[in-house]
Amino acid sequence: MKYETNLPIYLQVVDAIKLEVINGRIKPGEKLPSGRDLAVQYTINPNTSARVYQELEAQGMCFTKRGMGTFVTEDYDRITACRNEMAQESLKKFLTSLYQLGITKEDAINMINEANDICLL
Amino acid sequence: MKLESINATKKFVGKVAVEDISMTLDEGHIYALLGPNGSGKTTWMKMVAGLIKPSAGEIRFNDKPVDIESRKTIAYMSTEPFFYDWMTIGDVGKYYQDFFADFLMDRYDELLAGMELDKLLKVRTLSSGMMAKLKIAVTMARDAAVYMLDEPLNGIDLLARDEVMRTILTYATPEKIMIISSHLVEELEAVVDSVIFIKDARFAGIHEVEELRINEGISLADKYREVFGKVKEA
Numbered sequence: 001m002k003y004e005t006n007l008p009i010y011l012q013v014v015d016a017i018k019l020e021v022i023n024g025r026i027k028p029g030e031k032l033p034s035g036r037d038l039a040v041q042y043t044i045n046p047n048t049s050a051r052v053y054q055e056l057e058a059q060g061m062c063f064t065k066r067g068m069g070t071f072v073t074e075d076y077d078r079i080t081a082c083r084n085e086m087a088q089e090s091l092k093k094f095l096t097s098l099y100q101l102g103i104t105k106e107d108a109i110n111m112i113n114e115a116n117d118i119c120l121l
Numbered sequence: 122m123k124l125e126s127i128n129a130t131k132k133f134v135g136k137v138a139v140e141d142i143s144m145t146l147d148e149g150h151i152y153a154l155l156g157p158n159g160s161g162k163t164t165w166m167k168m169v170a171g172l173i174k175p176s177a178g179e180i181r182f183n184d185k186p187v188d189i190e191s192r193k194t195i196a197y198m199s200t201e202p203f204f205y206d207w208m209t210i211g212d213v214g215k216y217y218q219d220f221f222a223d224f225l226m227d228r229y230d231e232l233l234a235g236m237e238l239d240k241l242l243k244v245r246t247l248s249s250g251m252m253a254k255l256k257i258a259v260t261m262a263r264d265a266a267v268y269m270l271d272e273p274l275n276g277i278d279l280l281a282r283d284e285v286m287r288t289i290l291t292y293a294t295p296e297k298i299m300i301i302s303s304h305l306v307e308e309l310e311a312v313v314d315s316v317i318f319i320k321d322a323r324f325a326g327i328h329e330v331e332e333l334r335i336n337e338g339i340s341l342a343d344k345y346r347e348v349f350g351k352v353k354e355a
Binding site: 005007008009036039040042043045046048 | 150294311
């Protein structure tokens with residue numbers, strides 16, 4: 001994974017994992033890698049991966065079972081809410097950059113309607 | 122576990138290589154040791170490794186000055202190759218095993234496999250990239266308390282760098298101290314948690330890299346430019 005090096009790495013990895021959960025590549029209740037494996041997988045410092053799990057836990061996206069590891073939440077409502085939060089963040093960024101270009105919300109809506117659908121994968 | 126540099130100074134004829142460096146390094150951290158060429162990084166590491174003695178001040182590991190004893194638990198990878206030409210990669214492992222009680226042959230085999238190095242190859246025939254990988258494999262195969270890697274990313278391709286990073290992260294367990302010097306600052310951004318700057322033989326600050334991002338919105342490379350650069354970038 002490529003990182004924005006002037007933004008906290010742990011938040012970038014948190015977002016990457018949340019995305020995996022939202023699009024179902026990681027299932028609710030699934031066990032996540034150990035902190036060390038996560039560090040190797042994402043090529044991040046082990047202290048950063050500890051922070052990733054702290055943050056995901058604080059956001060209610062995962063939980064720790066003592067001696068067993070970290071697991072993805074089984075609360076579907078939380079996952080849906082997380083999806084909405086991330087969508088809102090993207091929307092805010094999108095509107096901000098259009099605003100900087102002097103494009104109004106109405107124009108933006110028209111542009112969205114006229115745009116070709118994006119096909120990922 | 123802790124590693125202390127207390128007013129460590131090294132003078133060579135006509136040159137002060139390290140001047141009055143004081144700092145404490147703790148276990149569970151991966152440190153980047155950064156500074157321009159000739160700033161004193163290698164000399165400082167050689168003092169920690171017990172290969173050269175400070176002219177003044179001292180290096181203490183777990184409250185004792187470094188000496189022959191501490192060399193058993195402090196692994197140092199120097200920039201220059203240190204194997205005999207006639208050896209095979211397998212021989213290099215045996216040679217290390219004879220020298221260091223903490224050398225793990227199983228781990229060496231594992232590391233060689235990860236780096237796609239064949240034990241039967243002769244040192245003489247290795248490319249510079251293979252030599253760089255071999256140096257890392259043989260150093261990381263020690264179950265040491267402190268690892269110091271001087272320029273581990275030099276002369277190796279992108280894929281080999283990824284493998285080196287994975288190796289470092291795999292063995293940087295919470296009870297180890299890992300110190301990496303490199304000119305490739307960007308490569309270390311996500312991997313190290315702390316950075317030590319050395320400028321003109323002197324200590325020029327220690328920072329937690331993720332805190333720089335959180336509190337100042339700057340990267341390790343930005344901080345490097347701030348410490349060593351003359352002109353600020355827009």
